[in-house]
Amino acid sequence: MAAEAYIQLDDVSKVYRAKAGQVEACGEINLDIRESEFVAIVGPSGCGKTTILKMVAGLQPRSSGSITVGGRSVDRPQTDLGIVFQDAILLDWRSVLDNVMLQVDIRNLDRATYEPIARHLLELTGLKGFEHHKPFELSGGMRQRVSICRALVHDPPLLLMDEPFGALDALTREQISMDIQRVWMEKRKTALFITHSIPEAVLLADRVVVMSPRPGRIVEIIDIDLPRPRKLDSMPEKFSEYTGRIRSIFKASGVLAMD
Amino acid sequence: MAAEAYIQLDDVSKVYRAKAGQVEACGEINLDIRESEFVAIVGPSGCGKTTILKMVAGLQPRSSGSITVGGRSVDRPQTDLGIVFQDAILLDWRSVLDNVMLQVDIRNLDRATYEPIARHLLELTGLKGFEHHKPFELSGGMRQRVSICRALVHDPPLLLMDEPFGALDALTREQISMDIQRVWMEKRKTALFITHSIPEAVLLADRVVVMSPRPGRIVEIIDIDLPRPRKLDSMPEKFSEYTGRIRSIFKASGVLAMD
Amino acid sequence: EKFPFRLNWTLYGEHAPFFVARDKGFYAAEGLDVEIQEGSGSTTVAQLVASSNSPVAYVDAATMMRGISNGMPIKAVGVTLQQSPMAFIYRADAARPTKLSEIKGSRIALTAGDASLTIFTAFMGKVGMKLEDVQMITVANPQGKEQAVLNKQADALLGYFMDQGPRMQLQTGVKMGWTRLYDLGGVSTLSSAMIANNNWLKDAKNQDLLRRFLRASQRGWQYTFDNRAEAAEIFRKAAPAFTQEIALLEVDGTMSIIRTDRTKGKPIAWSDVGDWRDSQDLLAKYAKLNPQSDLNAYFTNEYLSEPPYMPKK
Amino acid sequence: MSKLSPLAGILVFLAIWELGVYLFNVPAYLMPPPTAVAKTFVQEFPKLLFHGWVTTYEMLLGYVLAVVIAIPLAIGITSSHRFDRFITPQLLFFQVVPKVAIAPLFLVWFGVGTTPKVLVAFLISFFPIVIDAAVGLRSMSSEMTDLARSMGATRWQLFARFRLPTSLPYLFSGLKVAATLSVAGAVVGEFVGADKGLGYLLLVTNSNMETALMFATIVALTVIGLVFFYVVEFLEAFLIPWHVTHRVREGSGTM
């Protein structure tokens, strides 16, 4: 498996040097992700999930260890991917549609080809009618949906998503997860997905990486062996087994109160 | 009941005038909240939840209808409350502790009395050790926790919370919900709580307001008749009855796909 | 033929003869189309000549001498004002320096960038005082010193007796008085002169041009000397801000200092080496001028003509 | 009413001035009353127009030059720390040197034509643009940079699509300050040596004590400066309506 790993993290660690003291964000991170695999990371707030994602994307230097993507060491920002950041990060001066099309503009892709795709994605995420609004006129969840569309519009081979549904209601997020699952099943992109919802992780992922509180360590990597397409309201017994197992891991590491 | 209503919304509506066209955020909103009541609002993204909360806080003018808080019409920003905004909105130039203490400083309360409370809240929310860090050194969830502490530190009689756990992992949010429930049971503050998690709404609220997609209308207000203290992993049958009912309301109004 | 000629400053009465020469067709008769350009202070104009921006110009002789000692390739080709018109100008109704004994401690306003500081320094030296004995108020533009005196911020300004004194009086209605430095301390230097760039002068064609220009200018000065009122009127056409009265006063004043004892009977603008020596001695002694061993570095009379300054066929 | 308030400000100012002149019996050579200035302004309008055009032309050239040079400099300064440390002291030098002191050098080097005035206008106005553009270019959040880099934005794209729009509000405050300074620059240039332009007119009227015309000239300069400033401000409102400084707070309805 190691040979065919698409993303490979080898004993990676990250220490931030802040004025108020050093912070070890995460350490001893060993993780291989195969091509076309969907891996979810769950872990308590502040355990270094965002940090790992940024290191994989080449946006944050690591303190030690090695990271390769597609066989090459990551020493600069990776570009052949789509990222959903934890904050929406929209450009104030571009309309909703143009914020999605930014991806297309920067990559010098053909606007005419991609605009329909962008509009389609906006419609899927319930933003039809808001194409020409400016970001400050949107609600929190709507902003986040725009940033999801932006990460998907150019159909990248690798998807990095940092709590993409954080500001979404349970309802919208279910719909979008289903859409993402469908897209993934069709195109089999490699995906690294950070979430704070255990059911969501189990629903979407092939494997779930469970992390301990800061300094973040990988406590366990769980293979999710459920048939696809998976649906939240028609899940077999095994589903709650998985979620229960993750919950108990958290309890053991003191993350969930044992009351 | 109308007589003793603490917060009263009477046929309130809100229309935003944007360049790209008018947006009716919500309308026909009628809602009475009694003193010491805990009311949750759930509804799809963009249905006007934040708008309602801001109108109640006097931070956003309404387009029609009337709102009273404590018997007085809301025509200016309300100050006798604590608000958790959807974004953390921390002051870059203040440390974590000082961001919480901002509430104390602005209200000219005694620093010496409140600093221990602030520190205690930070500890409760898992931020011990980060008191002197600056906001940009925090993770997304940590920032949100700081803003929750800030809303609670001065022990306000009214709490308005806009998806306060949005950026929190399921684990941390459970813990903080339990803390909030405990505080609420002790002090019986009036609370308006926006969330996108149906179980969370049912877990915490006396009544759950269910809204339809934009233009947001109140579809149903459900009394949650469950004994307190409630715990997520030891809930009676009725709990899933409630969540199921809300889910089915959403399905009926087309928010959840019927697959 | 086009011929640009730059003045030392914006227009005032001393410039009238050049306009006379232009308007009476004296330049045209020499085949010259003279464009009279205004300037912004002798120092700057001397630099313009030195750097060949303007080959011929009208500047203060003392300033030019300082320039030459600093290596400027220029020299005087005709000196029109041969006595210094520099004077204390003051309100007639206030304390003022009219005697040597009154100078000490008084507040004197002067403009930098023109000749006044140099001459004043020499003057103070000659009368046995130091610059520190007065309170000098140095200003960058002439109105500053005029305002300062009018408003009694200064006791006197250093200016040209035939220009600033009468003009201020007429324009403001405040009675003014003036005392020439020459009358107080016998201090004088050569004053306004026409100068040219040495390199430009090497060209025989330019020499001829210059000869024709100087001849017509001399004729203009002579005509002005003889017809003051008409000259004043001609000048007013170029400078409508002036009244006939002021213009005439200034022309009259100007015409009273165009010769020294040594140049009586000589052609207009012809300067004497003795006057140059006196000027250099004074400036070298009191105003830090590096003296030239050869006074001919400063001037030449060779391009001037004899009366009646008529064009050659 | 609120349309009138800028006028009101000026009227109050003029009224005080006029009154002051009469009350304190200020002699006309010191300061003419505004009515006299206005009369002269109208009478001498063709002259003011002619000289005003000259000054406007120099000012615009100097300003454009400043913009064209300052913005790349700001980009250089913000993208390379070494370049910053290399160039900033020199920029400061040119900023701090009194222009009136070096303007004569320009005159000597470039003659009495338009060039030295344009240069002074340029020198006087480029620094605020550099400084404000630099602050603007630096004020992009690191998250935005991450976004751009993950899209594989080239240096140029990073600049044109992200940094520049982010910097516009700050850049424009520099551009506005520079607009007012460039007028002063052209005037200083003309002071040193010119035969036309409002700066020249100032010198002439000043040495002839034509105080009314001198004040009319000052008024003309002010008008040019005002118009230029408001043109830049209009451009700003046009180009960056999205910025928080230009958003009108939603205010309809009851509150």
Next chain:
Amino acid sequence: MSKLSPLAGILVFLAIWELGVYLFNVPAYLMPPPTAVAKTFVQEFPKLLFHGWVTTYEMLLGYVLAVVIAIPLAIGITSSHRFDRFITPQLLFFQVVPKVAIAPLFLVWFGVGTTPKVLVAFLISFFPIVIDAAVGLRSMSSEMTDLARSMGATRWQLFARFRLPTSLPYLFSGLKVAATLSVAGAVVGEFVGADKGLGYLLLVTNSNMETALMFATIVALTVIGLVFFYVVEFLEAFLIPWHVTHRVREGSGTM
């Protein structure tokens, strides 16, 4: 090495200058070589120190006055649209009027002492502060305002605790520009009428064609301006280390 680069910039500049003077045989009255200027600078140091101190004093007073007046003005402008429309044209007027043209009036009104210089320094430096402070004060997000209002912040608290800190990065870019301008302002003030100060020295050396001393004076002015600028910059780094323009990007470790 990188510590040296600002010096390197200056050295390159001086080398070009010195070489240029020799290569093109520039006469001393036009431009002395830097070595000659340096020699004069050392020889005349006591004189430069005396006059420099005078100018510094005027400059500092003018600058402080500008800060003290500009910031409240910016607050007024940003908090009342009507005040903005009332006062801005007048501020613009004072900004656009060539100071050299109105400085003589100051001489008349305030005499030849320190006051007129301080006033010119003030007039010349206050506008960039107003403009940049106004942009800074306006750049607070509406969410932040909401937060402040919900806490019942008074107008003063809203300003001191929220708006002012938000505006600091922009305010400082105005303060830096103003710092360099105030030097020029003091010099212009001295030009109009003075018996001491570096501006006076410039006038005198210029009219005496003491070019080397004149350049030494310019150098002294530049040094003062540089020091002042860097003092303000130091203050900035000290006061707003939290701002994105001052954050050092985390760069340790492998990448």
